[in-house]
Amino acid sequence: xxxxxxxxxxxxxxxxxxxxxxxxxxxxxxxxxxxxxxxxxxxxxxxxxxxxxxxxxxxxxxxxxxxxxxxxxxxxxxxxxxxxxxxxxxxxxxxxxxxxxxxxxxxxxxxxxxxxxxxxxxxxxxxxxxxxxxxxxxxxxxxxxxxxxxxxxxxxxxxxxxxxxxxxxxxxxxxxxxxxxxxxxxxxxxxxxxxxxxxxxxxxxxxxxxxxxxxxxxxxxxxxxxxxxxxxxxxxxxxxxxxxxxxxxxxxxxxxxxxxxxxxxxxxxxxxxxxxxxxxxxxxxxxxxxxxxxxxxxxxxxxxxxxxxxxxxxxxxxxxxxxxxxxxxxxxxxxxxxxxxxxxxxxxxxxxxxxxxxxxxxxxxxxxxxxxxxxxxxxxxxxxxxxxxxxxxxxxxxxxxxxxxxxxxxxxxxxxxxxxxxxxxxxxxxxxxxxxxxxxxxxxxxxxxxxxxxxxxxxxxxxxxxxxxxxxxxxxxxxxxxxxxxx
Amino acid sequence: xxxxxxxxxxxxxxxxxxxxxxxxxxxxxxxxxxxxxxxxxxxxxxxxxxxxxxxxxxxxxxxxxxxxxxxxxxxxxxxxxxxxxxxxxxxxxxx
Numbered sequence: 333x334x335x336x337x338x339x340x341x342x343x344x345x346x347x348x349x350x351x352x353x354x355x356x357x358x359x360x361x362x363x364x365x366x367x368x369x370x371x372x373x374x375x376x377x378x379x380x381x382x383x384x385x386x387x388x389x390x391x392x393x394x395x396x397x398x399x400x401x402x403x404x405x406x407x408x409x410x411x412x413x414x415x416x417x418x419x420x421x422x423x424x425x426x427x428x429x430x431x432x433x434x435x436x437x438x439x440x441x442x443x444x445x446x447x448x449x450x451x452x453x454x455x456x457x458x459x460x461x462x463x464x465x466x467x468x469x470x471x472x473x474x475x476x477x478x479x480x481x482x483x484x485x486x487x488x489x490x491x492x493x494x495x496x497x498x499x500x501x502x503x504x505x506x507x508x509x510x511x512x513x514x515x516x517x518x519x520x521x522x523x524x525x526x527x528x529x530x531x532x533x534x535x536x537x538x539x540x541x542x543x544x545x546x547x548x549x550x551x552x553x554x555x556x557x558x559x560x561x562x563x564x565x566x567x568x569x570x571x572x573x574x575x576x577x578x579x580x581x582x583x584x585x586x587x588x589x590x591x592x593x594x595x596x597x598x599x600x601x602x603x604x605x606x607x608x609x610x611x612x613x614x615x616x617x618x619x620x621x622x623x624x625x626x627x628x629x630x631x632x633x634x635x636x637x638x639x640x641x642x643x644x645x646x647x648x649x650x651x652x653x654x655x656x657x658x659x660x661x662x663x664x665x666x667x668x669x670x671x672x673x674x675x676x677x678x679x680x681x682x683x684x685x686x687x688x689x690x691x692x693x694x695x696x697x698x699x700x701x702x703x704x705x706x707x708x709x710x711x712x713x714x715x716x717x718x719x720x721x722x723x724x725x726x727x728x729x730x731x732x733x734x735x736x737x738x739x740x741x742x743x744x745x746x747x748x749x750x751x752x753x754x755x756x757x758x759x760x761x762x763x764x765x766x767x768x769x770x771x772x773x774x775x776x777x778x779x780x781x782x783x784x785x786x787x788x789x790x791x792x793x794x795x796x797x798x799x800x801x802x803x804x805x806x807x808x809x810x811x812x813x814x815x816x817x818x819x
Numbered sequence: 820x821x822x823x824x825x826x827x828x829x830x831x832x833x834x835x836x837x838x839x840x841x842x843x844x845x846x847x848x849x850x851x852x853x854x855x856x857x858x859x860x861x862x863x864x865x866x867x868x869x870x871x872x873x874x875x876x877x878x879x880x881x882x883x884x885x886x887x888x889x890x891x892x893x894x895x896x897x898x899x900x901x902x903x904x905x906x907x908x909x910x911x912x913x914x
Contacts, residue, residue, distance in 0.1 A: 710870035766874030
């Protein structure tokens with residue numbers, strides 16, 4: 333018999349609904365595993381007791397009609413959860429207890445899911461390895477011989493938790509690749525929806541024109557179900573799109589005959605490991621086998637996406653993070669006057685990467701430099717979006733690798749910010765253009781570490797991306813190789 | 820464009836982040852390497868390109884102008900590190 337924690341989200345919910353397993357059994361299975369998995373450091377806050385209480389109650393009154401009925405789910409610690417500490421993995425928000433619930437998480441609970449806890453991430457989602465968290469590294473359930481590896485970032489607690497079967501599914505956020513790159517590093521599926529598809533209300537803000545919440549799951553169908561639940565217009569987020577809600581799971585379809593798939597030549601980068609190039613080639617072959625039509629395309633401004641991102645994102649962050657002043661919530665350090673109190677609070681409350689980005693953002697927005705940096709970056713952002721717009725006149729989806737490497741060792745890239753930023757070379761353009769993209773596990777490299785392929789879609793065409801991923805997933809037949817070494 | 824100690828001090832003041840020698844030295848190094856990296860954008864001809872600040876194409880939606888009760892006082896004050904009655908407490912501002 334398969335262990336409960338091995339079920340996909342859809343299998344779990346179906347078994348609970350058909351009373352094959354009780355809500356308490358399901359929750360207990362996750363609780364026990366989480367308690368034995370402290371070494372992975374995936375959680376900042378656990379809410380195991382309240383999850384068990386909710387499960388008991390659901391069994392007693394037999395309420396099992398939600399789309400996520402009785403699924404135990406932990407979420408990234410960037411979503412505000414009512415009466416449960418929300419830290420954004422920063423010291424400055426330690427002990428912050430929101431008095432309200434984010435729109436995305438409230439949709440999970442409305443459909444019958446229970447909160448298992450809050451998952452570790454890079455501080456304020458700024459990082460690609462989960463090493464900037466004030467609550468310590470998360471460890472990847474995959475190992476390279478005896479070396480501990482990063483789980484990717486910023487949604488590193490999410491990726492580690494899904495891959496290690498500590499949650500049935502989760503929601504992360506993606507500003508420059510923070511759902512897709514960690515998904516690739518841990519052999520799971522991660523979907524960044526179109527900007528505006530899911531409400532940002534109640535999510536700790538990093539870069540407001542780029543941030544988007546999305547599912548991280550064991551397989552493509554689970555991502556479709558999660559997107560069904562968390563998407564939709566929300567009047568509390570003025571950038572939330574007033575579009576018809578999709579029925580992604582219902583319309584999931586493996587038939588991609590005639591689908592036009594673009595292969596952008598600019599994504600062939602220097603020093604790309606052979607394993608990634610051959611994985612990409614394999615992906616192209618499998619798409620052809622499924623009847624897709626492969627077209628070579630060009631996205632000429634790809635190399636300018638990262639430099640653009642590292643102006644736009646810090647600029648927006650420096651503005652968003654101005655609210656952490658030690659007055660209204662969170663940590664406060666003493667100071668002899670108001671200004672000194674602000675300065676001490678922020679110097680002691682923020683970690684190094686967050687300070688770097690606030691400083692860069694403040695600089696590029698400051699008088700005399702605004703046009704040279706910020707305005708220019710916004711102009712290049714237009715060129716990057718135009719590249720995608722013209723590509724999508726010719727193709728329905730674009731296939732690329734998700735990240736330029738597999739998971740690396742802890743500490744390998746912490747000395748050089750630029751080396752860390754290069755992790756997001758294939759994911760950042762998508763955020764700048766506001767498009768949907770999915771990463772799915774597609775194979776292993778020579779060290780036995782998972783690698784991901786990314787499918788990018790037109791604005792609000794998550795369905796095509798999901799369908800193409802669904803077809804590819806079946807052809808690839810990826811199997812998790814997580815060995816439970818930490819238990 | 821290179822960033823010196825004076826500039827770092829000025830930006831940290833604008834950012835309201837207390838600065839010290841060690842912080843300034845590490846920021847000079849990091850900020851210069853990040854700025855060199857982003858200055859690749861200077862290779863591009865961007866004349867007459869309209870800046871893109873948001874990918875959202877819809878107009879801002881308007882809601883009915885009705886009074887709603889929200890942000891209750893207790894909730895707003897609940898997480899303050901220092902409060903007194905119905906006020907946030909901060910160091911003395913006016914002499």
